[in-house]
Amino acid sequence: MSREADSPSGQFPGFVDCEVPGGIRLYSGKVRDIFEVGDDLLIVTxxxxxxxxxxxxxxxxxxxxLTQFSAWWFDRVRDITAHHMIARPTPRSMHVRRCRVLPVEVVVRGYLTGSAWRDYxxxxxxxxxxxxxxxxxxxxFDQPLVTPSTKAEHGVHDRPVSTDEVVGLGLIEEPLWRQVQQTALALFERGRAICxxxxxxxxxxxxxxxxYNGRLTLVDEIHTPDSSRFWFAEHYRENFESGRPQRKLDKEYLRQWLMDRGFQGDGQPPAIPPEVLAEVGRRxxxxxxIITGTKFVASGDSVEAARRKVLLYLTELQRAHTEGYDADQGEDH
Ligand SMILES: Nc1ncnc2c1ncn2[C@@H]1O[C@H](COP(=O)(O)OP(=O)(O)OP(=O)(O)O)[C@@H](O)[C@H]1O
Ligand SMILES: [Mg+2]
Known part of the structure; x- marks a missing residue:
């Protein structure tokens, strides 16, 4: 997909390398553009x-x-775990601590659905x-399950592993992995209760x-429709008893739309019409x-304005970093 293809305001395609000020590294994931400044990152969603x-x-x-959602959740789990957020300088960016990311995606499941159901x-x-x-x-499930998968290198599909394999394959050492699982379950319980x-x-x-400095830290995003499934509770029981699909508020809507057209990741994806993308946005x-109890107000920033704000903050961050670095050097001499 060309990121420069028609992108009206409210549809931000991201950054391309040439826009980045000198000395700042850019890494682009599927959804986020990540700028590296010293020990920090600016994650632009x-x-x-x-x-x-x-x-x-x-x-x-x-x-x-997604940015506002994660920020809201980070504020509500700070008693459970350290997290990476430092500031939210623009409507779609988060200034975070750069961490050594553990090579495992920690999936917690409360219900038998999705890929777990297909496996079962x-x-x-x-x-x-x-x-x-x-x-x-x-x-x-009687108790939520932790079902990890390996965090694959760019472009490779993640692979499910057992909790024993996480340690056995040398991905994470035992005591830390135990701490990770306990933290994930506590976060899930908090999320479950708030929802x-x-x-x-x-x-x-x-x-x-x-x-981060040897301390376990929650990174990336938390309890967003990209990383989570949400169902309406009201009709859960009725739908479950009769075997009907649940009413959903997550990415499943788009996955289902794609599967109905025979696309499951291989070959040419069907073109998604604007009204389907708009519906995803509304969800x-x-x-x-629903979860935060506050209205979502879009900034209305044009693509150019969104870029400008990010680049301005990056420039300041880099200057602060360079000055801090010089000061440190000064102390040594
Ligand atoms: N505080 C952090 N420190 C270092 N890396 C982080 C931090 N927070 C998030 N990340 C990484 O940034 C990336 C987020 O970008 P994005 O969500 O677009 O990637 P992705 O599509 O999930 O994965 P991929 O990297 O395979 O494209 C992830 O690779 C995530 O692990
Ligand atoms: Mg991601």
């Missing part, structure tokens, strides 16, 4: 949407919703866990952790509004 590990289009205001149905274990027979689609108070079910979610904003 674009409006790119990925499904089945492919970037498929731009969803209006998605990056602003096919008689496969779910991340090394043998589930009891006779479970049904979308059934709640429940607003009539939503936090079905499952993915966390990433890193180390993201709606999840934010």
């Amino acid at each position: 674009s409006d790119r949407i990925s499904a089945f590990d492919r970037v498929l289009g731009l969803v209006p205001n998605k990056g602003e919703v 149905q096919a008689g496969r274990v779910v991340s090394g866990i043998a589930l009891p027979p006779g479970m049904r689609w979308n059934q709640q 429940a108070a607003q009539g939503l079910i936090l079905v499952d979610t993915k966390y990433e952790f890193g180390l 993201y904003a709606s999840a934010y509004e």
Whole structure:
């Protein structure tokens, strides 16, 4: 996808290398553009949407919703874990501590659905866990499960592993992995309780952790529609009993739209019409509004304005870093 292709305001495609001021490194993930300044990062969340590990289009205001959503959640979990957020200088960017990211995506599941259901149905274990027979689609687990997957290098699909393999394969050492799992479960419980108070079910979610000065730190994003499934609680029981799909407020809407057209990640993806992307955007904003109880107000920034704000902050950050560095040098002599 060309990032420069028609991108009206409210649809921010991201950055390209040539725009970056000298001395600052840019890494682009599927959704985020990440600038490195000293020990810090500026993470800019674009409006790119990925499904089945492919970037498929731009969803209006998605990056602003995700940024505000994660910031809101970070504030509500600070008693559970350290997190990476330092500041939120523009509507779609977050200034964070650069961490050594652990090579495991920590998925916590409260319900048997999605890929776990597909594995279960096919008689496969779910991340090394043998589930009891006779479970049904979308059934709640007695206790949430931690189902890790390896954080694959760029462009490679993640691979599910068992909790034992995380240690066995040497991905994370045992005591730290134990701490990661406890933290993930505590975060999930907090998320579940907050969502429940607003009539939503936090079905499952993915966390990433890193180390900052040796301290376990929550990074990336938290409890957003990109990283989590949300269902409406009101009709859960009825839908579950009758085997009907749940009412959802997450990325599943787009995944389903793609699967209905025979796309599951391989070959040429179908072109997604603007009204489908707009609907995805409305669902993201709606999840934010229901959970936080506040209205989502888009900044209305044009693509140019959004870029300008980011580049301005980056320039200041780099100057502060350079001056700090000089001062440190001065002390040594
Ligand atoms: N505080 C942090 N320190 C270092 N890396 C971080 C931090 N927070 C997030 N990241 C990394 O930044 C990237 C976020 O970008 P994005 O979500 O677009 O990537 P992705 O599509 O999930 O993965 P990929 O890197 O495979 O493209 C992730 O690779 C994530 O691990
Ligand atoms: Mg990501």
